[in-house]
Amino acid sequence: MNKAVYTIKKTMIKDGKKMHVFVTDNHSEILEILHQNIADKMVEVFNANTDNGCVYEVITIGKNS
Numbered sequence: 182m183n184k185a186v187y188t189i190k191k192t193m194i195k196d197g198k199k200m201h202v203f204v205t206d207n208h209s210e211i212l213e214i215l216h217q218n219i220a221d222k223m224v225e226v227f228n229a230n231t232d233n234g235c236v237y238e239v240i241t242i243g244k245n246s
Contacts, residue, residue, distance in 0.1 A: 185243045186213045187220035189227070193235045
């Protein structure tokens with residue numbers, strides 16, 4: 182893999198324990214985003230709109246060439 186792909190990790194507290202999940206697409210597969218700026222904007226919107234204390238962050242898979 183010579184290009185980076187970006188995904189979004191959601192961290193939440195459930196029953197006093199941290200739980201990490203990846204955001205999925207409409208096919209229940211892990212969402213893969215090709216452009217970091219789009220992933221960053223999505224995380225910004227998700228974090229601004231969470232009402233239960235979830236935290237979203239961009240995870241980079243692969244590397245930029």
